[in-house]
Amino acid sequence: MGRLGVLAAALLAAGAAACSSAQKPPAPMAAPGAESQGEAELTEARAVTEKHEAARQTLAMDWSALDSTSMRNPNDGALQGGVPLPLRAPGLRFSPRRDPSARFGTVEVVRALIQAAARVEQELGGLPVTINDLSYEAGGPIPHHRSHQSGRDVDVLFYQLDSNGDPIESVGAFFDPTGAGVDFRDLADPNDDILLQFDLARTWLFLRALIEDEDAQLQQIFVAEHLRALLLRHARSNDEPSTIVTRFAAMSCQPSYPHDDHFHIRFYCAPDDISKGCRDSAPLYPWHRKRLQRAGAQSLPLAPKRPGANAKIVTHEEARADAGPMDPEVERWLDRRKQWAEQPHPGRPYCR
C-alpha cells in the first residue's frame, strides 16, 4: 500500500465509528414518546463511546511509514511528499468552503493536527475543529496567503459556541475582546444573524495539545492580541501546566492582519528536513534550540525571497468592496474591528 493509502486506511478505520449523526441515514419516524428517556440517554451514551473509541484509535495510529520534506521558506518554498489532511477525521474537518487541493502538509503537521483534534474529541467532545488552508500538494505560491508554501503553515478556525453555550460548527466570524462574535450569514440580511461565543476550553486544549506534542515542533501561533489575552487568562485561571502557558505566551502574537477570525499556526522545519533545504523564520525559541541540539541539527535562516514567489493577496478594502451590500450591523462590526486591527495595543509588541 502506498504512503497515502496507509493514512487513508488507518483514518477510515478510526473514523468508521465516528460518523456524525448528520452522516447517518435518518432514523425511522417514531411516535412521540415511543423512545423512553432512558433509551435516548443510552443511544447518546453509545454515540459518545463510539466517538471516544475513534479518537483513541486515531491517537494510537502509527505514522512511521510516511515521509515528507518541507523545502525552503514558508513564504517561498515547496513541499515534497505532502500528506493530505483528511476531509474528516475524529474531531476534525477540512473546511467545506475551502479548496481541497490546499490541504497538504508535512507528515509532522498533518499528524499533529489530527492528534490534537482527536484529543479534544476524546476529552471534551463537541463538534469538529474546522481547518482551513494548508499548502498545495507540491507547495509553492497559493492565493490569499503570503506564506503557506512549504507545508508548515495552517489556518485553523476557533472552536465556537452558540448563545446557549452549546458547540456550533465553526465559521470564519470575527471575535471581539469579550469573546463574542456574529455569524452574519447573508451580509445584507440583518434577520439571519447568529450570535457566537469563542469556545475557550476546547480552543485552549487544541493549542495545548499542539504545544505539548514535541515531535510537532510548533513554532508560532498568530492570533489577535485580545483573543490571546482571553486564552492566557483561561489557562492561568484553570491552573494549566505552567510550561505550556509560558510557551503559549511566548509563541503567540498578533501579526499585521489581526487574526480575530482564525489562527495561523506555523511549525518549524523537522530536523531531518533541514539538511534537505528546509529553512526557518525567526524566532528560534530556547526549547527548540534544545531539540535541535539533541537531533544534531542546526537551523538555517530564511533564503532570500525569489521574484515571482508571491501569490495574489486580496486587501481588506478589496474584500469589503467585493462583499456587496451589508446590513448596518455588519458595517458597525467592521468599524469596531479597527480598534484592534491597528497598533498600538497594550502589553506586547506585534509580531512581524
Ligand SMILES: [Zn+2]
Ligand atoms: Zn494563514
